[in-house]
Amino acid sequence: MATGATLLISAILALSCFHAIASDPSPLQDFCAVDKMSKVRVNGFPCKDAKDVVAEDFFFSGLQLAGNTTNKQGSAVTPVNVAQIAGLNTLGISLARIDYAPYGLNPLHTHPRATEILIVLEGSLYVGFVTSNPDNKLFTKVLNKGDVFVFPEGLVHFQFNYGTSKAVALAGLSSQNPGVITVANAVFGSKPSISDDILAKAFQVDMNTIDHIQAQF
Numbered sequence: 001m002a003t004g005a006t007l008l009i010s011a012i013l014a015l016s017c018f019h020a021i022a023s024d025p026s027p028l029q030d031f032c033a034v035d036k037m038s039k040v041r042v043n044g045f046p047c048k049d050a051k052d053v054v055a056e057d058f059f060f061s062g063l064q065l066a067g068n069t070t071n072k073q074g075s076a077v078t079p080v081n082v083a084q085i086a087g088l089n090t091l092g093i094s095l096a097r098i099d100y101a102p103y104g105l106n107p108l109h110t111h112p113r114a115t116e117i118l119i120v121l122e123g124s125l126y127v128g129f130v131t132s133n134p135d136n137k138l139f140t141k142v143l144n145k146g147d148v149f150v151f152p153e154g155l156v157h158f159q160f161n162y163g164t165s166k167a168v169a170l171a172g173l174s175s176q177n178p179g180v181i182t183v184a185n186a187v188f189g190s191k192p193s194i195s196d197d198i199l200a201k202a203f204q205v206d207m208n209t210i211d212h213i214q215a216q217f
């Protein structure tokens with residue numbers, strides 16, 4: 001009996017621990033605005049003294065402004081996360097505005113720490129994500145103004161403005177610090193670069209092809 005109870009308690013503890021590490025930790029206080037001066041290193045950011053916290057710690061201005069989409073991809077992301085709003089620390093939520101030029105692409109990327117929910121405010125987008133191994137199944141959808149789509153945490157996804165006018169979207173993310181890994185940049189634009197023979201073998205092409213792709217990043 002004692003062993004059975006111990007096992008049960010262990011299982012419950014294991015489950016609750018798993019829950020705790022499966023997403024950003026839940027706050028144990030009203031807020032934990034980032035103390036930018038702190039020399040303490042923790043998983044996340046240390047809190048500033050609550051008596052020094054002000055309304056500005058919860059405030060951001062400027063999301064009505066379009067990002068500059070004059071770049072190779074024709075898109076611009078304006079993030080509003082813990083880097084912009086100190087008071088978002090520990091709260092497990094953030095926001096981004098995404099602007100797309102005609103035929104602009106928000107290229108293949110993943111958020112290692114967040115699920116994303118995106119709403120189209122203007123224009124139309126062709127969006128998609130790919131499931132993990134072994135299926136690597138592609139889910140896609142054409143979104144028009146007012147349509148909402150979800151990109152599950154960690155999965156590679158994209159948005160493409162296939163139209164001749166600009167598009168605008170707003171995304172909510174389930175982390176104050178969602179992170180971004182842009183696939184092409186991480187693979188072909190790492191510093192220092194991953195060696196040609198590794199990439200050639202991984203992508204099953206010759207090294208000249210790899211050099212050509214690397215030169216774009």
Ligand SMILES: *[C@@H]1O[C@H](CO)[C@@H](O)[C@H](O)[C@H]1NC(C)=O
Nearest residue numbers: 066067068069070071072076
């Ligand atoms: C947008 O970015 C391009 C390329 O970097 C730059 O030449 C241009 O001046 C920028 N436009 C504005 C309005 O900042």
